[in-house]
Amino acid sequence: MAIVIDMPKLSDTMEEGVIAKWNVKEGDKVSSGDIIAEVETDKATMDVEVFDAGTILKIVAKEGDAVPLGGIMAVIGDEGEDISDLLADQGGSDSEEKAPAKSDSKESKDSKDEDFDPLFGDLEKKEKAESSDASSESQDDSDDRVKASPLARKMAEERGISLSKIDGSGPNGRIVKKDVETFKESAPAASAPTFDTPTASREDQDIKITQMRKTIAKRLAESKFTNPHFYETIDIDMKRAIETRKALNEISEVKISFNDFVVKAAAMALRKHPDINSSWLGDIIRKHGNVHVAVAVAVDEGLLTPVIRHTDQKGLAQISAETKELAGKARNKELQPQDWEGSTFTVSNLGMFGIEEFTAIINPPNACILAVGSIRDVPVVENGAVVPGKRMKVTLSSDHRVVDGAKAAEFLQTFRGYLENPATMLL
DSSP states (O other): OOEEEOOOOOOOOOOOEEEEEEEEOOOOOEEOOOEEEEOOOOOOOEEOOOOSSSEEEOOOOOOOOOETTTTTEEEESSSSOOHHHHHHHHHOOOOOOOOOSTTSSOHHHHHHHHTTBBBTTGGGGGHHHHHHHHTTSSSSHHHHTBOOOOHHHHHHHHTTGGGGGOOSSSSGGOOOOHHHHHOOOOOOOOSSSOOOOOOOOOOOOOOOOHHHHHHHHHHHHHHHHOOEEEEEEEEEEEEEHHHHHHHTTTOOSSOOOHHHHHHHHHHHHHOOOTTSEEEEEESSSOOSOOOOEEOOEEEETEEOEETTGGGSOOOOHHHHHHHHHHHHHHHHHOOOOHHHHSSSSSEEEOOTTTOOOOOOOTTTTTTTTEEEEEEEEEEEEEEEEEEEEEEEEEEEEEEETTTHHHHHHHHHHHOOOOOOOOGGGGO
């Protein structure tokens, strides 16, 4: 009996998946547990396995196709089994054959596609209704007798080109869009020199949106326009943190970064300020018992936020090692659901790119996110004298439904205290 393979739910926020790769082809035999395809979700590329043995009778979704949850991917069953009724019920029948052209007056599909333009619309379908107008607007009487699509006529009119000068490449010598685009009028007789500045024409590029990008756009738009954000910025003296990091890296087997200091300080401050370590859940505010800090990692398709669990209970070296491991998984699309779920707070650091200060959009369901800027060389006043200083700005974005301004300010004060006196984080 034939069995339909549906698109499974491979992540908590997944609404559809894109077929990245098929590992089988029609006619192949599969066993329970075989990995038949790789699917790109909003978070990572994951494997799809079958739970029944049989023969791949039909691959419905091609590589690159987006399939909604529960949508049909393929059909397996007994070799030679008739699945036409099943495909019809699933809306996946092969009704792709087109009727042949009825007469020479009908143009080929290719020329229709070529004459479609997103600005002007499908003028080909309106040819009868607009042919008289297009003729009256042509440059001379000879253009009335030239065979040309409405779009080609309009483009020629806008460019001041007579259709009688263009050779048509369409059926029966008909002039289509590309003929107008590629037409070059013969140079006129030599006259006064012109001094037009040559310009290079470059084509626009349309990039297909990935599942990850779709989800980022949806979630952040919901966060920005649903959660009432407010922002508080504080300037931190990083002189002692720099000295402490240098000393630790001389003895540590794992290189510790400034971001590790930030994550550790944030985790310890969250333990003292549970209001910041909270989530808005509609009818309740949940103050999380554990501190799980997500660290934003930039990848080609956008931003991922793998989670360091029980961050407040881990040392700088362990935080550093886990951050590097998770960042590598994120860039290689190897993250699993347990790697990105369950965060209670997020840190986004753009300091390595020279960004001095920015605001970040809250990563739901977190109530807050910390945006970290670069360490700056600035003059500061110490004991009445101007001396060189090392400063770093951080901005806390907070959901005002959960956190009030004073609570956010208290958290930032505690956070700054840890970074300006890093020895307190090592106790």
